Amino acid sequence: MTDIHIIGGGLAGSEAAWQLAEAGHTVRLSEMRGGGDMTAAHESDALAEMVCSNSFRSDDATSNAVGLLHQEMRRLGSLIIREADKVRVPAGSALAVDRTLFAQGVTAAITGHPNITIVRERIDALPDSGPTIIATGPLTAMALAEDIRSSTGSDQLAFFDAIAPIIHVDSIDMDICWKASRWDKGSPEGDGRDYINCPMDREQYAAFVKGLRDGEKTEFKQWEKDTPYFDGCMPIEVMAERGVETLRFGPMKPVGLDNPRTGRWPYAVVQLRQDNALGTLWNMVGFQTKLKHAGQVELFRTIPGLANAQFARLGGLHRNTFIRSPILLDHEFRLKARPHIRFAGQITGCEGYVESAAVGLLSGLYAAAELEGRTIAPPPADTALGALLSHITGGADAETYQPMNVNFGLFPPLPDDVKKKQRKAGYTDRARLSFGEWMAAQGVTETALASLTVDSGAGDA
Structure with missing residues (x-):
């Protein structure tokens, strides 16, 4: 018997499993690839396989929202960013990786953790009980997608990814x-x-x-x-x-x-x-x-x-699938109708590898706190993680909800007297201060990864 069941071994599921395991909780991680099933886009059974691109986009934490998100994830000890940093390849100021080495690194870390059990199996329905995180991603198997649609009473939404x-x-x-x-x-x-x-x-x-x-x-x-x-x-x-x-x-x-x-x-x-x-x-x-x-x-x-x-x-x-998160999930990614179930990753309607892993990280932190009988305040909305959380769980119009990358348009506006040329720096400076205060208030320890950032131009991609 394990403390929590995570369904899906992509970037979000792997990150959530790591956060929970590092907090001392036992995890059952179900991944259908390697158990006789495969998606239309994946090529292997490796955890956290990247299929659309090898880039986590800009690593500039001083003027770019996704670079700021990288930095916040490093500060929280993200497995995904740690492994990406190990196998990065030249790509301007973008964080691009060798995809094969990256997936191998994540798989080795998850497989080698004593608190994680990987089971190669396909799950076709939402569990009736027990703490669960659904991180099946944009390529959720049709049987489970249909059960999610039936359970939520909301139409399944989908878009194409090339x-x-x-x-x-x-x-x-x-x-x-x-x-x-x-x-x-x-x-x-x-x-x-x-x-x-x-x-x-x-x-x-x-x-x-x-x-x-x-x-x-x-x-x-x-x-x-x-x-x-x-x-x-x-x-x-x-x-x-x-x-x-x-x-x-x-x-x-x-x-x-x-x-x-x-x-x-x-x-x-x-x-x-x-x-x-x-x-x-x-x-x-x-x-x-x-x-x-x-x-x-x-x-x-x-x-x-x-x-x-x-x-x-x-x-x-x-085909990618996602749920109408602003009306279905609470601010901790729990399904309102069945609060023992959390969602994480692209199925929540975030877009991009980094954002998917970031939501997995937050979902893992929230689940760990709940297992320990405590709560974590949400990251402030003027941080990258907080802005993404706010968009997914209530900041967006539910009727027109579409997948979204993290961007400064999701952040609270700066004061009117901040000049246009100073606005990006204004967003990132404010976010770093706010994020540090939030970490201190939650008793979260800064990790050694936090210093690994790139402070150069925005790059080509």
Whole structure:
């Protein structure tokens, strides 16, 4: 018999399990991968496998909301951020990782913890009793998703998430491409050249956009047709349909990237970001797609420098599910109708790997406190964790609730006299002070991870 049951071994479930186990509680962690089941996007049975990108986005804690979230998680001893820091790869000021090594690190930590028992099994219904955390993520199995929908009395919500292709670096023509970070702002580990840039002129860009619009796409099933996309992971061909110039102001923007062969910015650019520690695999930044595989190969090889590209993985499309958290959950992520059950991760309607792990961390802390007969005050709304918590559990309009990355728009406004150029620093300075006071009031000890932050530019991704 264990103290708590966690269903789902992704980033959120792994983080929640770690927090509970470190607090001295025994955990049963159920993960269906490895027990005969697999999702449409995962490739292995490793815990915390990343499937959409290898980036945790900006690690700048002085002017970026997600970088601030990294810092707060480090201060609380996050397993996910600890393992990410160990296997980071150059990506400007972004925290990008070798995905294989990252998943191996998390899996080893969870497997090796004496308070955690991993069971490879699929759970098809919400448990009737006993402390439980549901962290099944955006790819929740249909049987459990249907039971959640039936139990909550709320319609299941869903959106599509598309995966970007990955290319073998030795198949990229570096006589055409060049390495650089936007505005030469590289990562501390790198040399200011963390991205491979593929330049396009006006005619090449126009032909590429036409190819995106005309390419054969993945067919929708009848029940999928009215499901919206999340803007943060919008398929590139959907962006192209919004206007011929849309991509030049999105993932293909050329600003800050001088082509060393011309001394000028190209008309448009495709950026590739290192995907593994060896530097042998690079992903196409922002190129999530639902084009059919043959069409992807044909079109992407028209990009200058990628004529002979060899793809380690092509893009894909999968369905994400989330619940209407603002009306279903209380401020500790408990299901109001069945308070022995908590939710964590992307199924709550947060978006992004970092946000998913952050909600898992908070859910784990809340569950540990409850098992010990005490309570934890919510992090202040002017912190990154508090802003995310507030959005999920009541700050958003339940009727129009959609997945959301952490951003300063979720934070309480600053005083009117703070100048525009000082606002990002104002948000982060206020948050650090407020978070420190909250930790002290809850008796939470600062961890050694807290000093591991990057205080440079916002990066390309």
